[in-house]
Amino acid sequence: xxxxxxxxxxxxxxxxxxxxxxxxxxxxxxxxxxxxxxxxxxxxxxxxxxxxxxxxxxxxxxxxxxxxxxxxxxxxxxxxxxxxxxxxxxxxxxxxxxxxxxxxxxxxxxxxxxxxxxxxxxxxxxxxxxxxxxxxxxxxxxxxxxxxxxxxxxxxxxxxxxxxxxxxxxxxxxxxxxxxxxxxxxxxxxxxxxxxxxxxxxxxxxxxxxxxxxxxxxxxxxxxxxxxxxxxxxxxxxxxxxxxxxxxxxxxxxxxxxxxxxxxxxxxxxxxxxxxxxxxxxxxxxxxxxxxxxxxxxxxxxxxxxxxxxxxxxxxxxxxxxxxxxxxxxxxxxxxxxxxxxxxxxxxxxxxxxxxxxxxxxxxxxxxxxxxxxxxxxxxxxxxxxxxxxxxxxxxxxxxxxxxxxxxxxxxxxxxxxxxxxxxxxxxxxxxxxxxxxxxxxxxxxxxxxxxxxxxxxxxxxxxxxxxxxxxxxxxxxxxxxxxxxxxxxxxxxxxxxxxxxxxxxxxxxxxxxxxxxxxxxxxxxxxxxxxxxxxxxxxxxxxxxxxxxxxxxxxxxxxxxxxxxxxxxxxxxxxxxxxxxxxxxxxxxxxxxxxxxxxxxxxxxxxxxxxxxxxxxxxxxxxxxxxxxxxxxxxxxxxxxxxxxxxxxxxxxxxxxxxxxxxxxxxxxxxxxxxxxxxxxxxxxxxxxxxxxxxxxxxxxxxxxxxxxxxxxxxxxxxxxxxxxxxxxxxxxxxxxxxxxxxxxxxxxxxxxxxxxxxxxxxxxxxxxxxxxxxxxxxxxxxxxxxxxxxxxxxxxxxxxxxxxxxx
Ligand SMILES: Nc1nc2c(ncn2[C@@H]2O[C@H](COP(=O)(O)OP(=O)(O)OP(=O)(O)O)[C@@H](O)[C@H]2O)c(=O)[nH]1
Ligand SMILES: [Mg+2]
Numbered sequence: 001x002x003x004x005x006x007x008x009x010x011x012x013x014x015x016x017x018x019x020x021x022x023x024x025x026x027x028x029x030x031x032x033x034x035x036x037x038x039x040x041x042x043x044x045x046x047x048x049x050x051x052x053x054x055x056x057x058x059x060x061x062x063x064x065x066x067x068x069x070x071x072x073x074x075x076x077x078x079x080x081x082x083x084x085x086x087x088x089x090x091x092x093x094x095x096x097x098x099x100x101x102x103x104x105x106x107x108x109x110x111x112x113x114x115x116x117x118x119x120x121x122x123x124x125x126x127x128x129x130x131x132x133x134x135x136x137x138x139x140x141x142x143x144x145x146x147x148x149x150x151x152x153x154x155x156x157x158x159x160x161x162x163x164x165x166x167x168x169x170x171x172x173x174x175x176x177x178x179x180x181x182x183x184x185x186x187x188x189x190x191x192x193x194x195x196x197x198x199x200x201x202x203x204x205x206x207x208x209x210x211x212x213x214x215x216x217x218x219x220x221x222x223x224x225x226x227x228x229x230x231x232x233x234x235x236x237x238x239x240x241x242x243x244x245x246x247x248x249x250x251x252x253x254x255x256x257x258x259x260x261x262x263x264x265x266x267x268x269x270x271x272x273x274x275x276x277x278x279x280x281x282x283x284x285x286x287x288x289x290x291x292x293x294x295x296x297x298x299x300x301x302x303x304x305x306x307x308x309x310x311x312x313x314x315x316x317x318x319x320x321x322x323x324x325x326x327x328x329x330x331x332x333x334x335x336x337x338x339x340x341x342x343x344x345x346x347x348x349x350x351x352x353x354x355x356x357x358x359x360x361x362x363x364x365x366x367x368x369x370x371x372x373x374x375x376x377x378x379x380x381x382x383x384x385x386x387x388x389x390x391x392x393x394x395x396x397x398x399x400x401x402x403x404x405x406x407x408x409x410x411x412x413x414x415x416x417x418x419x420x421x422x423x424x425x426x427x428x429x430x431x432x433x434x435x436x437x438x439x440x441x442x443x444x445x446x447x448x449x450x451x452x453x454x455x456x457x458x459x460x461x462x463x464x465x466x467x468x469x470x471x472x473x474x475x476x477x478x479x480x481x482x483x484x485x486x487x488x489x490x491x492x493x494x495x496x497x498x499x500x501x502x503x504x505x506x507x508x509x510x511x512x513x514x515x516x517x518x519x520x521x522x523x524x525x526x527x528x529x530x531x532x533x534x535x536x537x538x539x540x541x542x543x544x545x546x547x548x549x550x551x552x553x554x555x556x557x558x559x560x561x562x563x564x565x566x567x568x569x570x571x572x573x574x575x576x577x578x579x580x581x582x583x584x585x586x587x588x589x590x591x592x593x594x595x596x597x598x599x600x601x602x603x604x605x606x607x608x609x610x611x612x613x614x615x616x617x618x619x620x621x622x623x624x625x626x627x628x629x630x631x632x633x634x635x636x637x638x639x640x641x642x643x644x645x646x647x648x649x650x651x652x653x654x655x656x657x658x659x660x661x662x663x664x665x666x667x668x669x670x671x672x673x674x675x676x677x678x679x680x681x682x683x684x685x686x687x688x689x690x691x692x693x694x695x696x697x698x699x700x701x702x703x704x705x706x707x708x709x710x711x712x713x714x715x716x717x718x719x720x721x722x723x724x725x726x727x728x729x730x731x732x733x734x735x736x737x738x739x740x741x742x743x744x745x746x747x748x749x750x751x752x753x754x755x756x757x758x759x760x761x762x763x764x765x766x767x768x769x770x771x772x773x774x775x776x777x778x779x780x781x782x783x784x785x786x787x788x789x790x791x792x793x794x795x796x797x798x799x800x801x802x803x804x805x806x807x808x809x
Contacts, residue, residue, distance in 0.1 A: 010034075023053040025060035032067050041071050062277065063090045066101060073104060074370070078115070082108040099143035103151055106136035130162055136587035138322035149180040150285040153189050160192055169196055176210065183217050189677065191212035191227050197655045197780040204234045225254035229266050237268055264293045268300050271307045280311040287311070309341075311349060322348050339369035342379055346720070350385075359385055372405035373412070380406070385422050397425050414440050414449035421456060431495060434460060461499050464492045489774050508787075508795055511763070513805040515787040519768030523552040523808055527585065534578040537570055540748055541578060553738050553766075555773030563587045586807045589772055596774075598756050598781030600728060602631065604693050607639075607685040609693045609725035613711060613752070614732035615744055616699030617787055619760035623732055624694050625657025625785070628795035632661050636691040642667035643674045643714065646698035660791070674698070674710065675717045680719040695726070701731060702747035715752050730783060732758045738767040742777055749780065756791050760786035768806065 011034060012382055017027040032047030044067060065084050072081035085105045088095055095101065106546045113129035124130075137158065140151035158170030172189050175181055181189065186227055191214040198207025211227050211234075219227055232247030242710035248270045255263045267290035274283035287304045295301065305328035314322035322345060329341040342365030349358035362382045369375040383398035399419050406413035417439045419622035424433035433456075440453035471489045513520075526548050534541045542563060547560035569575040575584055602608040610627075612620050624640060629639045642657050644650035651667050680697060685693045697714065700707035718725050731754050734742045746756055757780050762768050771782065782797040 011074040021056075022050075022057045024056035025054040025064065027054045028054060029060040029064040029067070032064055036071070041074070043204045045071055058092070059095070062088055062095050063097070066095075066097060066104075069101075069104060069108075071731045073108060073111075078108045082112070084533070088152055099140045099145040099147045099151070100202060102136045102140035103147050103154065106133045106140060106154055107153070108160075109133035109136060110154070114161075116583065125162060125538050130158070133158055144198060146180060149175045149178040152178075153181055153185050156189065157192060160196070165200060169193065171592060176213065184220070187214045187217035187219045187223065190217065191219065191223055193420045194227070194603065195230060198230055198234055204238060208234050220255070221254050225251045226252060226262070229262060232266065232269065234349070236273070241273050241277060245277075247272065248273070250661065259293045261295060261297065264290055264295055264300055266294070268303050268307075271311075275307050275314075278314070280314040280797060283307055283311045284315075293496055305331055308345065313344065316351075318348050318352050319371070327756075335368040336371045336374050339365045339371075339378060339723075341365075343374065343381065346378075346381055355385065356602065359655065373408055376402045376405035376416065377412060379417060380412070382418055383423070387419065387426065388608075392423060392427050395419075396427065397421050410444050411447050411449075414444035414447035414453075417444070418452060421453065425456075430460070431498070433558045434495060434498055434502070438498075441502055457499050457503055461496060461503075464496045464499075467492050468496075468765070486702040490680060504540075508792070509805060511793070512785075512787055512795075512801065514770050515763030516806050518764060518766040518804075519762075520806055521550075522766040523554075523769050524582070526552070528582065531578045531581055537576055537578055537581065541581075542567060543568070545581070553769040553773065555739065555742065555770075555777060558592070558773045558776040561776060562592075586803055589806075590803040592772055592776050592800055593782075593803060596728055596781045597797055597799050598783045599796060600756075600783055605724060605727050607682075607690045607693050607722070608727050609682070609685070609695070609722060609726075610624060610728045610730060611695045611697070611715065611726040611733060612730050612758075613697050613748060615701060615734070615737075618699065618732045618734040618737075619758075620644075620652050620699065620732045621657065621696055622789060623758055623760060623784065623786060623794060624654070624696050625661060626786070626791050627694060628661040628663050629659065629791045630794070631692050632663055636687060638663040638694065639681065639685050639688070639690045639693045640665045640693040641677060641693060642699040645670055645672045645674050645677065650696070650698065678714045678717050679721060682718055682725070686722070702744045702751070708751045727782075728755045729753060730756050730758055732760055735759050735762045735768055735770055736765040738770055740771070741770055744774060745778055745780065749778070754780055756781045756783040758782070758784045758786065759797070771802070 001369050007717045009431055011031075013463050014027045014031050014034075017024050018031070021027075028047050028051035032044045032051060035041075035044035036045060045112045048064040048067045048071075052061050052068075055061050065088055065089055069081045069084040069088075071083070082105065084586045088101050089098070089105070108127050110133040113127055114135060116127075116129065118124035118127070134155065137151050137155040140147055140425070141155065146539060152175045156168045156175070159165070159168035159171065172193050176190050176193055177191075178186065190210045194207050194209075194211030194214060196207075197203045197210060208231065211231050214223075214227050215231075219407050228247045228251035230733070232251060234245045235241075235244035235247055248266050250268050252263070252270070252654045262473045267286045271283045271286035271290065274280070276288060284307075287307045290300070290304045292307075293716075305324050309321050309324035325341055325345045327349060329345070331336055332338060332341065340360045346358040346361035346365065349361060351356070359382065359645060362378050362385075364478060365378045366375065366382075367379055379398040379402035383395045383402055386392070386395035386398065399416065401648075403413075403420055417436045421433045421436035421440075424430070426613070437453040437456050440447070440449050441457075444450065468489060470759075471492070505629075527545065530541070530544050531549060545566070546559055546563045549562060554562075562585065566575065566581070566584055569584055575581070600610070614620050618770075621644070628640055638661065638665060640654055644654070645668060648670070651670060653663075655665050665683055666677065668677045668680070672792065674697065681693060681695065686688070695714075695718075697711065698707075700711070702708070715729070729752055731745055733745060735741070737744070745754065745757060757774065757778075759771055759774070759782055761770075762785055774780070775778050777783065784794050785797045785802070786794050
């Protein structure tokens with residue numbers, strides 16, 4: 001209110017002044033500027049022109065001329081503006097607003113440069129106009145006035161657009177935080193910086209930082225769209241799909257109805273994101289919008305067509321899917337993509353029960369497929385169709401081809417082996433069928449085919465057992481065919497043995513489950529009981545749950561950690577039904593254990609030295625024996641070291657294991673210094689081409705200081721003789737110890753530094769939950785778990801397998 005009042009009062013004063021003296025240039029110029037500020041440019045022009053004509057005061061006339069030039073600039077009359085501005089520079093060296101004049105001249109030249117037509121890029125880059133624009137900005141900059149930052153910005157932007165990006169960036173960076181720039185300039189400066197760091201430097205963090213800064217300055221529609229699109233690109237590249245989707249959708253809204261390549265790129269990325277997250281209708285919507293936009297691009301249309309084909313197939317609209325698939329097939333040049341497309345098309349036809357078309361598509365696909373996997377998938381599809389059609393000879397040929405090239409995709413390979421099993425079964429090639437199913441159990445155990453293969457093998461077993469019974473019966477009845485049947489019996493028994501062998505390989509899971517039965521009872525079953533009594537997930541249930549967890553050996557801290565996560569899920573309303581708790585609990589436990597898996601990389605060094613330590617009787621020597629057998633089976637030359645010179649018969653015990661595994665044992669006499677044994681062992685390993693050295697040690701209590709010192713000395717000797725060794729220092733922990741195990745491991749870790757744990761005797765204990773506490777509290781990985789005394793009872797620790805065995809009823 002106040003300023004307005006002042007303005008009108010000043011206005012009145014000025015009008016009075018020119019009434020008195022119509023040639024008062026100063027008042028006329030000021031009136032011009034006032035009108036200019038009110039965006040009344042006609043009026044401003046009139047006052048400015050009168051001020052120039054009056055010429056009563058030189059400064060005012062110059063000022064008015066500058067005003068006129070600015071109006072011309074705004075109306076894109078660059079040449080006229082430039083003339084006037086040049087005149088000011090020439091005639092009025094003392095004009096106070098000289099920096100502004102240079103800035104305006106810079107802009108006039110810049111816009112003349114931008115709007116002229118150039119023969120080629122070179123001519124454009126070497127143009128005088130460009131040079132002049134730069135010079136004037138530079139002059140404005142050097143004057144260190146309020147316009148300094150604007151000059152900096154204009155110069156930066158001009159350099160950026162004239163292919164001098166590095167130089168441009170240094171100017172723009174100086175003003176990215178400036179308060180002297182107006183909102184629009186500040187926004188553009190940061191947007192340019194963001195684009196530069198992201199697209200030129202591939203620096204996502206810096207790019208995002210500047211783009212977000214630009215976003216805060218309220219960018220105009222088009223710039224907003226660009227900024228959001230680039231933020232989307234960054235998120236997309238970093239696979240932050242949610243953020244990418246959000247940014248792209250905002251960009252699209254800001255782009256409105258324009259149809260540029262940028263919009264098209266946004267659409268194709270968005271449709272891929274939607275497809276990836278199974279929002280198929282949205283994927284289709286964006287992709288079809290993308291297809292409407294004319295483009296020069298060779299890559300985008302095929303991408304759109306592929307998404308459309310796959311999305312329509314996903315929503316079971318096979319007609320549209322097939323139509324787009326055919327277009328995709330035509331548009332892509334890559335032979336393997338063509339093959340993959342025909343594979344999808346074939347599946348599509350099968351779903352529409354057009355089997356003949358499907359066969360044609362698969363056959364045609366085989367002509368294109370160069371990559372193994374595509375060829376294998378096409379062969380498998382053909383094999384499957386022929387198999388179902390009863391044409392076993394054709395089927396087996398395709399399936400065999402498929403098997404050869406299937407390995408790189410486990411799920412697919414498993415499916416192919418199942419087909420092979422089915423095909424051999426159909427051809428009555430029983431042993432080959434068993435082998436095919438066996439392959440799935442041994443090599444692809446974590447695929448969906450595993451239970452199928454297991455069932456198939458069990459069916460064979462049942463069938464053979466029945467056959468055996470029949471043979472027996474026939475023998476008792478002294479059947480005439482006795483001789484023949486006896487021969488059959490041998491064959492059937494052999495196959496039965498084969499099946500048992502295969503099924504037993506995976507029997508570890510069953511044994512693990514059996515072994516964990518008590519832990520299951522004390523942990524899972526107790527919780528199930530609790531849940532059965534509850535109807536709501538309320539505070540009482542959570543409290544009881546916490547109590548149950550704490551009682552189950554997983555430790556207080558870990559229990560609280562799990563409970564906190566559960567509570568978060570309750571708050572987010574994901575977890576509302578007590579029946580869900582078991583699932584959530586399982587997920588939590590698995591998440592904790594997942595981080596604790598560790599595979600020994602014995603190929604890493606040669607010789608690879610493993611030192612095994614722990615409290616008395618935890619299973620060190622037994623575990624070493626089992627590990628030796630494993631490494632031996634992998635074809636490694638293993639040396640066992642009898643480092644336990646203390647306990648009676650310890651050396652003999654290791655020798656028995658060594659014999660069983662078929663590897664050498666290096667020993668001294670009982671009572672010798674274990675460090676001396678280690679010294680000899682390392683020398684021997686180096687000279688005898690040993691791959692893996694496993695050193696046994698005497699059991700010791702973590703509280704016995706002198707025994708800890710002895711252990712440290714062994715480590716020192718090993719490290720001195722072979723720098724970097726021991727490569728693994730593994731502590732064997734007896735699971736039946738329960739919570740004590742954690743403090744034991746802690747003290748050993750402080751003493752010699754552990755690289756991992758082996759948890760033994762998980763069979764039969766109720767305290768198996770300790771493994772969760774160990775994983776959560778100690779930050780030490782678990783390499784192996786032991787569930788019994790035999791060689792096959794030691795296995796690498798798989799979090800998923802463990803949790804499945806623990807939670808399964
Ligand atoms: N049930 C079961 N018993 C095991 C397991 N691992 C080892 N054992 C048994 O635990 C007992 C002790 O095993 P050792 O290998 O001698 O233990 P150690 O740590 O070498 O013992 P010291 O050398 O005396 O410290 C033996 O009877 C093993 O058979 C396992 O995973 N489950
Ligand atoms: Mg021992």
